[in-house]
Amino acid sequence: MIGPNPLSKEVLGAFRSITEVTEIALNIELLLDPVEPPPHIILCTVPEPIESVFEISQYLSSQYMGIPLLLMADKNTNLNRKLLLKNGFSDVYCFPTDQGILKVSSTYCRND
16 A cells, blocks of 8 residues: 555554555655555555656556556646556546445455
8 A cells, every 4th residue: 555544544443454555655756665565556645746756657567567557646636647647547537436345345255
């Protein structure tokens, strides 16, 4: 989990019940050191300033090729989903609307 915040805590709980969760501050310098072993999935919250979301997504998608990179955003965040997907995110979830989808996803991960 990159950039944990109150928005993401409930979703993290669903994933913690099935796997180890590592929380990393949303700081590009901290992200330069690769996580070993590589994660199975990367959950990311929206950084401040919001413009750095593209830099972070491009870096993470190249550093962890083939690993799903998911962005969790507050429904009031003004983001261009197509541009986010083009810049490396696998999918974008708006909270609280999509919160249930990620919880269900954690159930499918459990069965893999």
